[in-house]
Amino acid sequence: MIPALHPAFAASALLFVLGAFGMIVRRNLVAILLSAQLMLLAAVVAVVTFSRWNLALAGRVLVLTLFVIMVLQVIVGFGLARALERKDAGRDVDDLSLLKG
């Protein structure tokens, strides 16, 4: 294994843990979406690192697909958050208890 890759693996794992921590602890919808972005970023770093480790190009191609998923999350997630905030219901996820409407 290339020695330079150990910090990247550790950073990926810690980034994922921090994102999961933010998703569990925070109550603000925007903060939860940012934490989800951090978890996806951890996945991107892990895929690129494993791709470098295995010298496989398929991992880097998968990263392009992950980028599209990240963009989708931004568009759909923050669009929904914005729409909910306009109804004064998007600040705290505890207020979002109904699927009606």
Next chain:
Amino acid sequence: MPSIVEGIAVVVCATIVVVAAFAAVTRSELRDGARWFAVTFIAAAGLVALLADGMAALACMLVAIGGATIFAAALNGSAQEAQRCSRRSVRFGTVLGVIAVAYLGVLILVAFVPPSAGMMPPLPRGFQGMPLLAATFLDSAFMELSVLAALFALISAVVMTREVR
């Protein structure tokens, strides 16, 4: 690049990523959180560029996504917060995103016209792996998936823009 220098750069980027992500998750104010979030994405882009053998387009796209995320997050705050924390990030991310998309477009063309055919100038060091990446992307099943997801993203963006407005 010598491996010792590369190793130090990877350690520095990885440390910045973790520290900035911790700060982004624990800050209570949107403006501060968005700043640290931007630092996280830029450091992660550097890490990706280092690990992906200088494939700078991937890093540029990552920064562009980070800028778009901060812009979207700032839209949910007050107008003042949006103006303060998103303007520079979005400009930076947009410019890099346009460069990345143009670069990927050129390299997909290069994949169809290989440099060995003598019709293209040789690529600079650090970017020579991109034609192979583009060719792999065009041959893989991920391409259809990515194109479908990108179309879905486009449709979602149009629908969400109309709904939010």
